[in-house]
Amino acid sequence: MTHDGLTAILLGLVEGITEFIPVSSTAHLLLTKMLMGLPDGFWDTFIVLIQMGAILAVVALYFNRLLHVALRLPSDPAARRFVASLAIALVPAFILGFGLHDVIKKVLFESPRLICWSLLIGGIVLWLLDHFRPAPVIDSSEKIPFVKSLLIGVSQCLALIPGVSRSGATIAGSLLLGVERRAAAEFSFFLAIPTMAGAFALDAWKSRHDIDMSHAGIIAIGFVVSFAAGLLAIKTFIDFLARHGFAVFAIWRILVGGGGLIWLYFFAHAAAG
Numbered sequence: 001m002t003h004d005g006l007t008a009i010l011l012g013l014v015e016g017i018t019e020f021i022p023v024s025s026t027a028h029l030l031l032t033k034m035l036m037g038l039p040d041g042f043w044d045t046f047i048v049l050i051q052m053g054a055i056l057a058v059v060a061l062y063f064n065r066l067l068h069v070a071l072r073l074p075s076d077p078a079a080r081r082f083v084a085s086l087a088i089a090l091v092p093a094f095i096l097g098f099g100l101h102d103v104i105k106k107v108l109f110e111s112p113r114l115i116c117w118s119l120l121i122g123g124i125v126l127w128l129l130d131h132f133r134p135a136p137v138i139d140s141s142e143k144i145p146f147v148k149s150l151l152i153g154v155s156q157c158l159a160l161i162p163g164v165s166r167s168g169a170t171i172a173g174s175l176l177l178g179v180e181r182r183a184a185a186e187f188s189f190f191l192a193i194p195t196m197a198g199a200f201a202l203d204a205w206k207s208r209h210d211i212d213m214s215h216a217g218i219i220a221i222g223f224v225v226s227f228a229a230g231l232l233a234i235k236t237f238i239d240f241l242a243r244h245g246f247a248v249f250a251i252w253r254i255l256v257g258g259g260g261l262i263w264l265y266f267f268a269h270a271a272a273g
Helices: 001-019 025-036 041-048 051-061 061-070 077-100 101-105 112-131 148-160 164-174 181-206 213-244 248-270
Strands: none
Touching: 001 025, 001 041, 001 213, 025 041, 025 101, 025 112, 025 213, 041 181, 041 213, 051 061, 051 181, 051 213, 061 077, 061 248, 077 101, 077 148, 077 181, 101 181, 101 248, 112 164, 112 248, 148 164, 164 181, 181 213, 213 248
């Protein structure tokens, strides 16, 4: 297999595994790209396009549940309320995401230090959540009140900062609002479908001039790997979170973020020189 093919597999694995666990797929993809010395342009577009594989992984795993909700919409107020709750949670990120897209991509995404600080601080927050959080009072993703849905949507906006983690921000916000772990993770995954689809559509449109069909095979490899890795990550994560909490993810974030900061502040200039 070519070097580009192996790179596509690696980036697809990173995207699929990290998209739905609270470690920030954006941070890991950008850091992987930097460490591998991949040029801007095509590989930036590649990272955008393979997100669709991860999105479809959620749809595939929850297809029956989503279909059941859709079929209940005409006759079941609870189903309509759940869809409305997701729609409310979407609003803050859609407004800020579209309004600040260029600033986020051109300024925030170009700062390795910001990414590492976000990983480190986010890890500390997750660790604290494991030890100090309200007792859960909501045991189903379909029972989250509208006001709390909006607040979860506000927490999702933190993920516009690279390194924060969309799933981490939404699950943490849910836990602080008294949502049970499994329900918080499920709501985060349901919310991911329209959120990521919207972000994908905007990024793909902005990057349309960098898309070259001669790279279709490489993109397909990354897409399939991202989809498969996403399926495995989602299946594993919900049970793991319910049993063990955030400790492993918190430690990983602290190690990666802290290690990255030590490198950037003390060794990067010497290595460059």
